[in-house]
Amino acid sequence: MASTGDDESIVEKLKQKVDTRDIQKREQEINARIHSQYEKQQERLGELIGSNSTLPVTISSVRVLGATHTRRGFLERIFNPILSINKSEPYTLNEAIAEIASSADKLDRFGIFKSPISVYIDKPDQTDPNTTPTDLAVFLSAHERGKYTIKTGTEAGHAEGSAYLNVILRNIFGGAEALNANASLGTRTRSAYSAFFDTPILSNPNFNFEIGGLANTTLKSFASHEELLKGGSARFRYTTPSRRHKHELTYQGLWRQITGLAENASPTVRADAGDSFKSSITHTWTRDTRDLPLLPTRGSLLRTVSELAGIGPLKGDVAFGKLELDTQTAVPVQLYSTRTGEYWDSGISLTAGLRAGLLYPLSSGYPGSSDSKPQHSRLNDRFQLGGPTDVRGFRLSGLGPRDGPDAVGGDVYAAGGASILFPFPRVGKDTPLRFQAFVNGGRLLALKDVRSDVEKEKDGEGGMSSRAVAQSVRSTVQELRNELPSCAAGVGVVYAHPVARFELNFSLPLVVRRGEEGRKGLTFGVGISFL
Template identity: 25%
Template structure:
């Protein structure tokens, strides 16, 4: 919100020519409230006409900050610094709008008002900027939700608690808890600072304890205690560092050879850089625009022999095309990723199991931006290279070995996915008002192994045959608490051991 209160009192004076002699002889008419309002309106109209036709020179004399009882004034000054360098009225209006948005983005104020006022009378062509903030009355916020994916027979309880601006530096402290039935549990706490010392970019730090039970898909459990630092965060660029100690165990004693070879402890130390452009009009139901994300990851920078070393590259490209009726739009997307170890003997070395690519899941790929993940109709980690589970010490030729028993899904080193999604409004007005809409989709994806010299056996024909495909239609119900999808998926192509299902499938996920 930007208010303008007579920034230049001299603009209208150029249009009036007073005769001093006549003023002395004739008595001035009394100034009424109506005439004053008319004069103010005329001066404002003259100012707007001048702004639209020419550049109006102006500089800021002072920036006055009000309402910051807890917040440090230096933080607000840093966010509105651009106001002090403007040289025209047009630049001032633009800078004031940007300053308002930057202060709102801190998420520590209930309201922000930027008012432009005229400068001191003895300094013509100047303006004062008044920045008035209303700090959040409730510094503690929290939420809780239960999300479920019936097709995977799993659910998760997620809750979070945030403390805002406790130190007055715009700091946000948060703690979160996520508990997933037979899948994932995570406890984490962190802090985010919009500015830290001389750095002009936000800085984040987070400590987490993660436990993942993948016994339904692969016979191992994963635990990781980690520290992540956000080093750079701008509109298009993010740079983060992660250090964690990870442990893989096999409580079932049924792991295949590829899983057993990686059980134990290892150190994960990596840098992650993300470049992102998102010009879509909505992240949940885009009807126009495009988005692109590229993620580069270098693992193993910590000098330790147990450090996991790999190079990982992902990209994701989206485009939404409006059709001009019933808010219908077609979304196209293609994503890919490759991971490879580095160091001595890297050609024969496998990539660490948890860091590989895994495809599947029943959440719409339209909402997931970042890399190859979703493939509707296939369960989470439900496709890709796999090996039969076996008892420790058994070999393929041992008596009693059953190759048709459960299998360990091992993920892949090269993943590619693509989709097309047609979204449209439904005929009933009550559904359109609630943004409940339908969609039809088609998906394809491939997951192959490259390490341990597997790339030597990969041909164009084998790679083409590695693609799985599905299609279907469904209903999407977005609410403030969750996003529900009811889809009918038809599996067009799958491999022998893939976990896929044709039929109606439900999904409840976070609304964001």
């Protein structure tokens, strides 16, 4: 039996519980009241804008708060166009809000301010004789990001490990300029150094200019050599206002050297050893509507890369035209619920992709000149195919022409693949982790020399005639369609990190041609592009 003291203790505890319940109840009532008031304010604001959406207003001033290191002239180019003094007709309230939001978004896209940028609209001081009843004053609260970022770390991929240092200097001259410098040391990419300066044009995030240089040394064990690159590039970028289309126009001058040949290097690799200089112009067009580029569940990608090297004023000692096409489509799989009678998002998605490329040898110098003929393509410029995030189930550069132990690349290729991705049980569809089943394949071919002995003797050692090159390209493209592609199937795990896509797969080669290197078993890959 409980004592009197115990009874009092129990009563006190009951009182505390009642008090706690009362407090919790009052807190819930207060929160509900605040939420209700907030909803009413939002409704009132919506009604106010809706009922006055066509009323004429004028934007009298725009102030950016917190932009201490950003040039005034840079900001004026962004916001001056929306000031009513620069407009021939007054805004409606809806139009003014849309213009303010568009300019704030443009400022955010430069990447020099922390997101989000807060926007406030207020009436100016009515005692100011220069104001009118229709004036609006706009304030943007922006917090500048740090002037620099330094990152160090290590990376691991298939048959490669590296350590890197990345330094980014932002808003260098107060106009969203940036300097990006990188240095890395690794097992396959022995050393890589680059520095690129990027600046927007006329305070417009849709127009960018970049200039810089690089120097790197890469071990290409699949072809028994090392490649040294040194050079520079200038790049102009344009993004359409809808941001659905991106264009890049790049000039690149690169000194390349094939060196460090292995003892068993093939005659093909030895023939291309030494120095070459490539001077080229490249245009890249991209249309990307995928929701997540590294783990898409819906949308499509279409990219073309066109490169022209060594002709006309470009000079250099290699001349060719190069075209690549990359396309991908992702479709979500919706399942039907018999309980609700509706379709629901299962997190399952289907992804299919197709890539193709053609390298066309050209005569160096100006068109029509008789002092040069198209040469065979060099090892530096040919396509390579196969790898853990490329055509899975094959070793790195495991598809295509070989000379002894070396993968010497090809001039024409086509590759495709399809995957179905499932969310992990108990993990959920909102995580970047997926289980995948895939099938992929491709073919990589060198240009076929279709000349007769008489034509070869006529052309001599200076290269093929333009007519012979055209016939060779046509014959090789036809050969690409004649037989089954090398292909493989498998299952694996995919993790989409914000920086790269990680894959751990078990692959089983199904069709492997003589000389090609399939890979049965587990493979690990890291990349930003995939089939």
